[in-house]
Amino acid sequence: MVTEASTRPHVRLAREADLATVHRIETESFADDPWSLGMLTETLHSADSVMIVAADSHEVLGYAAVLAAKGAGEADVLTIAVDARARGRGVGRTLLVALATEAQARGAKLLFLEVRESNATARSLYRSEGFEHVGVRPKYYPAGDDGQREDAVMMRLDLHHWCETKKESA
Numbered sequence: 001m002v003t004e005a006s007t008r009p010h011v012r013l014a015r016e017a018d019l020a021t022v023h024r025i026e027t028e029s030f031a032d033d034p035w036s037l038g039m040l041t042e043t044l045h046s047a048d049s050v051m052i053v054a055a056d057s058h059e060v061l062g063y064a065a066v067l068a069a070k071g072a073g074e075a076d077v078l079t080i081a082v083d084a085r086a087r088g089r090g091v092g093r094t095l096l097v098a099l100a101t102e103a104q105a106r107g108a109k110l111l112f113l114e115v116r117e118s119n120a121t122a123r124s125l126y127r128s129e130g131f132e133h134v135g136v137r138p139k140y141y142p143a144g145d146d147g148q149r150e151d152a153v154m155m156r157l158d159l160h161h162w163c164e165t166k167k168e169s170a
């Protein structure tokens with residue numbers, strides 16, 4: 001019998017066997033500029049990055065990766081996406097919190113990311129976790145169906161402050 005506990009999503013390190021599903025979610029989520037399977041594989045095996053997945057007892061629901069070279073003091077969210085069927089249930093936030101925790105464990109003080117200006121859902125998630133707007137990279141993203149390149153909003157999280165806030169609200 002499938003119990004609620006066995007189906008609650010948990011986060012773990014990604015494995016080679018997850019990559020086919022990760023690649024499917026990536027392709028469905030970023031139709032204009034998805035990472036190839038090769039790029040995902042390289043990230044999985046890089047000593048400078050960490051890739052995680054959120055999975056229930058049946059399948060991978062989402063994934064995320066952070067570039068956090070030891071000693072760099074800064075980290076970058078490389079990618080984060082949740083299967084469209086599993087969105088709006090807290091999986092994205094769980095992945096983001098796990099990434100920030102991993103970046104901090106590797107000594108990062110600041111966590112950066114870029115997000116499409118039009119991506120209101122992701123920007124809302126990042127703002128609510130404490131990321132601040134620090135700039136814009138004009139025409140950063142390749143053109144989509146409308147033929148226009150899109151600006152990236154650059155955001156930054158102070159990991160020490162984030163961690164203190166988490167402890168206070170726990």
Ligand SMILES: CC(C)(COP(=O)(O)OP(=O)(O)OC[C@H]1O[C@@H](n2cnc3c(N)ncnc32)[C@H](O)[C@@H]1OP(=O)(O)O)[C@@H](O)C(=O)NCCC(=O)NCCS
Pocket residue numbers: 029030080081082083086087088089090091092093094114115116119120121122124125128
């Ligand atoms: C962005 C994404 C990862 C969020 O994952 P998710 O599992 O749906 O998000 P959660 O359920 O954890 O929600 C976290 C927050 O996101 C925001 N959010 C989620 N769904 C939203 C929606 N439909 N509209 C507006 N904000 C939304 C809210 O701030 C929400 O917090 P709340 O539940 O306290 O209101 C997911 O929408 C996704 O995979 N999108 C496609 C890929 C992508 O854009 N990745 C980001 C690239 S920078």
